[in-house]
Amino acid sequence: MIQLYNVTKSYLRGQNALNDITLKIEKGEFVYLTGPSGAGKSTFLKLLYCAERPSRGQILINGRNITRFGVQRIPLLRRDFGIVFQDFKLLNRRTVYENVAFPLEVTGHKRFEISKKVYQTLKQVGLQHRLNDHPLQLSGGEQQRVAVARALVVEPLILLADEPTGNLDPDVTLEIMEMFKDANARGTTVVMATHDRQLIRQFPRRILELDAGCIQMDDLPC
Amino acid sequence: MLGRPGYHIRRALRNMRQSPFLSLASIATVALSLALLAFFALAVLNVQQLMASWGDEMAIVAYLDDPPEEKVLQQWLADIRAYAEVQDITYVSQPEALERFRERLGPEAGLLDGLDAQILPASIEIHLREELRQRTTLETVAGQLQQDARFEDLTYGREWLEKFEAFLLLLRISGAALGSFLMFAALVIVANTIKLTLYVRQDELEAMSLVGATSLFIKLPYLFEGTLQGLIGGVLALGASLLVFRLLLMDVLAKLLMITGIDTIHFLPPAWQVGLVLGGGLIGLLGSLFALRKFARIGPA
Ligand SMILES: Nc1ncnc2c1ncn2[C@@H]1O[C@H](COP(=O)(O)OP(=O)(O)O)[C@@H](O)[C@H]1O
Ligand SMILES: [Mg+2]
Secondary structure, eight states: OEEEEEEEEEOSSSSEEEEEEEEEEOTTOEEEEEOSTTSSHHHHHHHHTTSSOOSEEEEEETTEEOTTOOGGGHHHHHTTEEEEETTOOOOTTSOHHHHHHHHHHHTTOOHHHHHHHHHHHHHHTTOGGGTTSOGGGSOHHHHHHHHHHHHHTTOOSEEEEESTTTTSOHHHHHHHHHHHHHHHHTTOEEEEEOOOHHHHHHSOOEEEEEETTEEEEEEOOO | OOOOHHHHHHHHHHHHHHSHHHHHHHHHHHHHHHHHHHHHHHHHHHHHHHHHHHHHHOOEEEEESSOOOHHHHHHHHHHHHTSTTEEEEEEEOHHHHHHHHHHHHGGGGGGGTTOOGGGSOEEEEEEEOGGGOSHHHHHHHHHHHHHSGGGOSEEOOHHHHHHHHHHHHHHHHHHHHHHHHHHHHHHHHHHHHHHHHHHHTHHHHHHHHHTTOOHHHHHHHHHHHHHHHHHHHHHHHHHHHHHHIIIIIHHHHHHHTTOSOGGGOOOOOHHHHHHHHHHHHHHHHHHHHHHHHTTTTOSOO
16 A cells, blocks of 8 residues: 655755655554654645655555655645644634535535435544534544544545644543544554554554664554 | 646735835836826827817808808708708808807897897808718818818818817827837836845755756746736726826816816727736736746756
């Protein structure tokens, strides 16, 4: 599903954020991306959803080489992803419903189809009663659940999450993890950056540990 | 995906509702600059029209201090009629001239009592064919007539025509210069207001692009927004100029042009009215295109 070949990323100044990474993530896998702050976790994810381009190397997503993707093809690539961030990145001037509906509007779904899917997904994350509220009226945990709903409503091939639980208290963290596990169980490949070791122990999965842009460890749970 | 203009227009309207001050600023700029342009156009068009109507009265007048006897006179008139440019001629005899003068004096006509008709010259008024009533043709025909010793004493209001044409040209040039400057200013201001709204909503644009919205999809509401603001500005400019025209300009222009009957002053013709509104829309569209150019690469941030 995701293949990297000798991928190096260097920003304009400073050392390489990622250094000669070669790895493969299979369809349906759940992978933690871990390592200290500045290790290159966010950069890794950004390369996958084409917010950054690799300086060297090739990246294949679902069999397509995205390294040379033109700007026009990036939006189409992103429709295969659901992306969740630490800071949610919701549309704060839209309602919860509109936020979750937006990715479907972008792809031109019919209205009744959209509402069906949105209700269904909001129910999954337990927010069906808040659909007319605005994100800033919700708690951090609820906002993140909206973000997860937005990511999952399109039934993505790949779910990318960049420290999704970084700002949340433990119970909410567990809720979010359950949602990711459910999505994974339905076949979505999950790549989640986190430095929460306890969480990884609690839900053991394959671990990719980065340090200073290099893979320190690529381990399957025992 | 993009075949739903209603959806994008709704997004544009929502954007405008959410930043009313910025929208008002754009609308006001477009309205103001187009209204100024409309005032200028009104002045130019009316002066031009006036000139055209005066053109109907434009004639070459040959004065005959010492009119010949009837038979010779008929020959002279026939000679003038022979010119291809001439449509018709009117002979004003000395008594007729005095009569006309008396009429023009009105109540003061008594001053002329007891005066001999000989004090005024007879004249031949030469009217050119309608399509030739311009300064240049008047000049050529008058020049040819002047070669003829019989019609030396000619007038055709040349100086005034020249002055008037120069004035009109000045009015047009300054109108065009001011107009293009104002349009440009409006364009820049609209572009900057849209840019400002884009900066305010940068997070939102990023969020949209992260879920796979194409940049056209993201931009379309802003293009609608700009165009709509421009159209509204155009309509306001039209309304404002009509209002100012009715309340003020009609009188001022009438006085300025020394016209007695006010019905010779006209508002902008329909094509101009439509043009004003569409011009506003165009300014808005171009302004938002300008603003969005920099945002072409929202995608890979
Ligand atoms: N936009 C950027 N410009 C320059 N350097 C950057 C940029 N983003 C990240 N970096 C650098 O790349 C390295 C990896 O950063 P990042 O991928 O954000 O790490 P992590 O997410 O693991 O904390 C860091 O040294 C960081 O300073
Ligand atoms: Mg990071």
